[in-house]
Amino acid sequence: MTHPRLQAVRPLPRRFFERDAVKVARALLGKLLLRRERGRVLAGRIVETEAYLGVNDAAAHAASGRTARNAVLFGPAGHAYVYFIYGNHYCLNVSCMLEGEAGCVLIRALEPLSGLRQMARARGVPVAECTALEARPLRSRRNAVRKLTSGPGRLCQALGVTRARFNGCDLTSAASPLHLADDGFCPRGIAATPRIGIRKAAAEPLRFVIAGSPFLSGRPGTRET
DNA sequence: ATATCGATTATCT
DNA sequence: GATAATCGATATG
Numbered sequence: 193m194t195h196p197r198l199q200a201v202r203p204l205p206r207r208f209f210e211r212d213a214v215k216v217a218r219a220l221l222g223k224l225l226l227r228r229e230r231g232r233v234l235a236g237r238i239v240e241t242e243a244y245l246g247v248n249d250a251a252a253h254a255a256s257g258r259t260a261r262n263a264v265l266f267g268p269a270g271h272a273y274v275y276f277i278y279g280n281h282y283c284l285n286v287s288c289m290l291e292g293e294a295g296c297v298l299i300r301a302l303e304p305l306s307g308l309r310q311m312a313r314a315r316g317v318p319v320a321e322c323t324a325l326e327a328r329p330l331r332s333r334r335n336a337v338r339k340l341t342s343g344p345g346r347l348c349q350a351l352g353v354t355r356a357r358f359n360g361c362d363l364t365s366a367a368s369p370l371h372l373a374d375d376g377f378c379p380r381g382i383a384a385t386p387r388i389g390i391r392k393a394a395a396e397p398l399r400f401v402i403a404g405s406p407f408l409s410g411r412p413g414t415r416e417t
Numbered sequence: 418a419t420a421t422c423g424a425t426t427a428t429c430t
Numbered sequence: 431g432a433t434a435a436t437c438g439a440t441a442t443g
Contacts, residue, residue, distance in 0.1 A: 244435075260428095261428065276426070276427060276428095277427085277435065277436060278424080278436050280425060281436050298435060344435070344436070345437060346436085346437075388435070389435055391434090411419085
């Protein structure tokens with residue numbers, strides 16, 4: 193019996209992303225997002241994604257064609273599309289499908305695995321709350337950890353992902369300061385729900401979660417796992 | 418425990 | 431000038 197986290201960690205290859213957005217969104221559940229920063233590695237496991245289908249998806253940024261902002265989506269798969277929203281937050285997507293199509297997957301939540309202290313500092317969460325030793329009640333620790341990366345804006349803040357630094361970054365290379373990888377973990381159950389926070393095409397079940405994960409966005413119990 | 422609302426700015430009409 | 435793939439604070443039961 194090998195613990196999954198001790199298996200080899202391999203970057204996801206370009207072809208992983210050269211598929212339609214729904215397949216990629218489902219396949220990304222359980223994969224790792226890794227951020228190298230000043231010799232440290234911050235890591236989280238993806239527990240929540242959304243698929244955006246490209247020019248035919250009214251809710252997608254690509255819906256009205258190529259612009260300066262969304263140009264990455266029309267390029268090769270496996271690259272970061274980072275945008276700024278609501279005057280406050282960044283959101284991280286991975287481009288997918290073939291070049292010229294504009295599908296992508298929004299990464300909405302992670303289970304933090306390593307670098308929790310650094311994430312807490314970046315998020316303005318008291319570091320002690322997130323560490324096992326100091327925080328006695330397990331529940332309060334888990335509530336603090338959940339604040340780190342349970343939402344698209346939160347995870348970008350925790351990992352220091354901004355548009356200026358990471359838009360267009362190749363996420364398939366272990367040499368990148370930000371990349372995606374497989375450690376052999378396989379989620380038990382996957383659920384599909386409508387996407388969050390959109391007006392158009394709001395009913396399509398294009399949000400995917402690892403069923404029952406405590407690290408999903410939104411309040412626990414809401415947004416059916 | 419749940420609901421509502423304000424912040425703050427890039428982008429598009 | 432309106433809107434947005436959000437978050438956290440505040441109000442209310």
